[in-house]
Amino acid sequence: MARLQGALDRITRVRGVRGAMLVGGDDGLVIAESLMAGVRGNAVAALSASLVKKLRRAAVAAGAGLPKFLHLQGERGTLLAVPAPHGIVVVVIADADVNVGLARLEMMRAAENLI
Amino acid sequence: MGDEIAALSAEVARDPQSLAFLRLGEVLRAQGQLEAAARVVVGGLGHHPYLPDAHDLYARILVDQGEFERAEEEWGMVLAIDPRHAGAHKGLGFLAYKRGDLDAALDHLELALAADPTDQRVVNALRRVRKEFERLLQAQGSVAVPPAAPPSDLFAGLEGAGSGILLADAQGRVLAGAMRREDGIDVAEEVAAHLAGVSQEAARTAQLLDLGQWRFLLAEAEHQNLYLGEPVEDTLLLLARDRSVPAGRLAVVAQRAAVVATRWLEAQR
Numbered sequence: 089m090a091r092l093q094g095a096l097d098r099i100t101r102v103r104g105v106r107g108a109m110l111v112g113g114d115d116g117l118v119i120a121e122s123l124m125a126g127v128r129g130n131a132v133a134a135l136s137a138s139l140v141k142k143l144r145r146a147a148v149a150a151g152a153g154l155p156k157f158l159h160l161q162g163e164r165g166t167l168l169a170v171p172a173p174h175g176i177v178v179v180v181i182a183d184a185d186v187n188v189g190l191a192r193l194e195m196m197r198a199a200e201n202l203i
Numbered sequence: 204m205g206d207e208i209a210a211l212s213a214e215v216a217r218d219p220q221s222l223a224f225l226r227l228g229e230v231l232r233a234q235g236q237l238e239a240a241a242r243v244v245v246g247g248l249g250h251h252p253y254l255p256d257a258h259d260l261y262a263r264i265l266v267d268q269g270e271f272e273r274a275e276e277e278w279g280m281v282l283a284i285d286p287r288h289a290g291a292h293k294g295l296g297f298l299a300y301k302r303g304d305l306d307a308a309l310d311h312l313e314l315a316l317a318a319d320p321t322d323q324r325v326v327n328a329l330r331r332v333r334k335e336f337e338r339l340l341q342a343q344g345s346v347a348v349p350p351a352a353p354p355s356d357l358f359a360g361l362e363g364a365g366s367g368i369l370l371a372d373a374q375g376r377v378l379a380g381a382m383r384r385e386d387g388i389d390v391a392e393e394v395a396a397h398l399a400g401v402s403q404e405a406a407r408t409a410q411l412l413d414l415g416q417w418r419f420l421l422a423e424a425e426h427q428n429l430y431l432g433e434p435v436e437d438t439l440l441l442l443a444r445d446r447s448v449p450a451g452r453l454a455v456v457a458q459r460a461a462v463v464a465t466r467w468l469e470a471q472r
Contacts, residue, residue: 128412131411131412132412135404135407135408135411135412136408138404138408139401139404139405139408142397142400142401142404143401143404143420143422145320145321145397145400146394146397146398146400146401146429147422147424147427147429149320149390149393149394149397150382150384150390150394150397150427150429150441150443151383151384151385151386151388151390151426151427151443152422152424152425152426152427152428152429152443153424153425153426153427154424154425155422155423155424156423156424156425157422157423158420158421158422158423159420159421159422159450160405160408160409160414160417160419160420161417161418161419161420161421162409162412162414162415162416162417162418163414163415163416163418164413164414164415165409165412165413165414165415166414167408167409167412167414181412184414184415
């Protein structure tokens with residue numbers, strides 16, 4: 089667990105990241121989190137899990153295969169998600185101008201730690 | 204099957220409020236015992252008058268009995284309770300098709316597909332009805348372009364046109380473009396139906412997490428990268444390209460496709 093928490097903490101060191109979490113992909117519940125004050129962890133977890141599920145169905149229908157990385161860009165913020173092994177999803181909530189590439193790398197590392 | 208009927212009948216007799224009547228009705232209907240099935244479902248509806256699935260089952264039994272008008276009334280009740288009930292839209296689409304009202308059949312089947320994009324029977328039915336609808340318009344000498352027959356070459360000249368750029372409306376209906384799998388299978392309708400759910404979820408997520416208006420959704424998947432945007436309100440644009448096309452490049456092509464789509468949509472209005 090300390091290793092996972094360390095991986096989440098590394099993600100939150102990326103400038104603009106407001107929080108990183110491990111979320112149960114099926115139930116949308118929080119498994120572990122590293123959040124700035126004011127970030128509603130439960131809401132982020134539930135909504136991101138639901139979005140990943142819906143996107144997965146669309147991607148499979150399109151023949152694209154299972155999603156490996158998701159990036160929802162809003163005017164004022166960004167949601168990133170990486171489906172990881174064991175049905176877990178690594179989720180990041182960040183500012184709109186976050187360095188997505190850097191956050192993605194750290195999220196992929198965190199996902200590898202779950203193997 | 205006989206054991207299941209006996210067990211379910213006993214459960215319903217023991218507890219008339221039990222929802223086991225739904226399964227019992229389905230099993231009896233599957234066995235062709237339509238009168239018994241109808242009795243069971245009508246009894247269940249007495250305890251659960253606002254259960255959409257019970258009305259849906261009763262409507263299907265009525266169709267089996269040739270009572271089409273009453274079936275239509277039942278499905279109408281289902282939609283009054285649950286406007287997105289896939290079974291009711293499927294049933295009403297079937298009835299509309301049966302009486303030759305292809306326009307209404309298309310409407311209901313499209314809504315059925317939006318409610319349950321995984322139902323392959325609806326996908327096939329929709330394809331068949333659309334073809335008939337187009338044939339009918341041609342036979343009538345109509346020059347109008349039916350909404351169901353969008354220009355598949357709208358995005359000609361753009362990377363991925365003809366197989367990986369799709370424009371859909373917010374209800375999950377194809378407007379233009381094409382979406383094919385690597386093996387050439389046309390998946391435009393199925394994907395468009397899924398997109399409606401994805402965009403609703405994206406909008407809900409962005410709103411509830413205070414991210415502002417969502418601008419795009421980018422996904423890297425096993426075989427392809429996907430880009431979903433909303434070029435005009437209530438319209439969805441999906442681009443799918445193989446993984447050799449980087450996400451950034453995909454976003455550039457998407458911007459060009461959005462310009463083309465916006466112009467086309469404005470010309471349609």
